[in-house]
Amino acid sequence: MTAAYPNTRMRRSRAHAWSRSMHRQNVLAPSDLVWPLFATEGKGVEEPVATLPGVSRWSVDNVAKRAREAVDLGIPCIALFPNTPPNLRSPDGKEALDPDNLMCRAVRAVRDACGNDIGILTDVALDPYTTHGQDGVLDKRGYVGNDDTVAILVDQAINQAEAGADIIAPSDMMDGRVRSIRMALEMAGHVNVQIMSYAAKYASAFYGPFRDAVGSGDFLEGDKKTYQMDPANGDEAMREIALDIAEGADSVMVKPGLPYLDIVRRAYERFDVPVFAYQVSGEYAMIEAAAAAGGGSRDALVLESLMAFKRAGCTGVLTYHAAHAARLLHG
Numbered sequence: 001m002t003a004a005y006p007n008t009r010m011r012r013s014r015a016h017a018w019s020r021s022m023h024r025q026n027v028l029a030p031s032d033l034v035w036p037l038f039a040t041e042g043k044g045v046e047e048p049v050a051t052l053p054g055v056s057r058w059s060v061d062n063v064a065k066r067a068r069e070a071v072d073l074g075i076p077c078i079a080l081f082p083n084t085p086p087n088l089r090s091p092d093g094k095e096a097l098d099p100d101n102l103m104c105r106a107v108r109a110v111r112d113a114c115g116n117d118i119g120i121l122t123d124v125a126l127d128p129y130t131t132h133g134q135d136g137v138l139d140k141r142g143y144v145g146n147d148d149t150v151a152i153l154v155d156q157a158i159n160q161a162e163a164g165a166d167i168i169a170p171s172d173m174m175d176g177r178v179r180s181i182r183m184a185l186e187m188a189g190h191v192n193v194q195i196m197s198y199a200a201k202y203a204s205a206f207y208g209p210f211r212d213a214v215g216s217g218d219f220l221e222g223d224k225k226t227y228q229m230d231p232a233n234g235d236e237a238m239r240e241i242a243l244d245i246a247e248g249a250d251s252v253m254v255k256p257g258l259p260y261l262d263i264v265r266r267a268y269e270r271f272d273v274p275v276f277a278y279q280v281s282g283e284y285a286m287i288e289a290a291a292a293a294g295g296g297s298r299d300a301l302v303l304e305s306l307m308a309f310k311r312a313g314c315t316g317v318l319t320y321h322a323a324h325a326a327r328l329l330h331g
């Protein structure tokens with residue numbers, strides 16, 4: 001209930017910066033951010049990703065430097081994605097299980113450089129390792145088989161945990177994978193390794209630049225609609241999230257981010273687990289393109305879009321703008 005004008009003037013509290021500051025409901029801090037980093041082979045390598053201006057693939061030594069930078073900026077966690085050399089990709093993505101693969105070497109390098117000062121989140125899915133670009137293995141009819149894929153994902157998750165990952169993030173959308181991964185982690189003694197499930201992940205057109213970055217885009221045949229969700233569906237996301245919580249997810253993710261804030265909000269109101277969102281590659285590219293075209297101030301667009309996640313109820317946001325945003329927040 002609000003008194004009518006002029007007893008109430010909404011602009012009173014907005015008249016001065018101190019008052020706006022005093023009435024501000026949500027706060028965005030570097031600790032809200034998770035920084036995705038792309039790894040590539042070599043030493044001293046930086047390869048800019050053409051479709052993601054300002055984002056590069058880094059060789060493992062440079063990934064470690066970026067992680068150190070994240071620590072210094074107050075960013076609590078990085079997310080790692082490998083650009084697997086094409087000759088190591090196969091129909092079953094078995095490179096994902098090699099203890100010495102790019103991902104595992106990146107994890108160890110970050111741990112060496114940062115100790116326990118940073119969380120390392122690793123993506124579980126087979127698309128950076130398969131010759132067809134799908135997140136799992138194909139049956140005779142070209143369908144991504146669920147249970148066959150889960151069996152491999154479990155081994156992939158354990159491989160990452162053995163390398164030192166702190167958070168396993170299954171992004172594959174297979175049914176039952178959270179339960180299988182949780183059980184395997186417990187049995188292997190990785191009781192404190194968390195699972196952040198990509199619980200409500202949509203078959204989105206916003207992933208294009210990411211697929212360039214990990215080199216799966218050129219390989220990908222068809223789409224991922226038999227496992228990723230239909231953008232038309234909201235209620236189904238609640239079922240997906242409920243299932244992942246029941247299976248043992250410590251936190252859940254909604255992806256993409258900004259176009260799906262309704263899903264974030266519903267999840268926040270409905271469930272008692274931390275909800276994260278992934279501001280995905282296409283969203284990042286959109287902001288960069290808008291800024292480059294004079295469509296707005298880059299810094300303001302970055303901070304406003306990240307604040308929107310907080311307002312919607314996110315505990316944190318995965319964003320390629322993490323380092324830049326953290327610098328802005330530090331002034």
Ligand code: PBG
Pocket residue numbers: 123125127135171172206207208209210211224279280281282
């Ligand atoms: C892999 C994965 C994808 C993203 C994160 N993990 C791509 C996909 O599902 O095709 C997208 C991230 C982004 O676009 O920034 N399963």
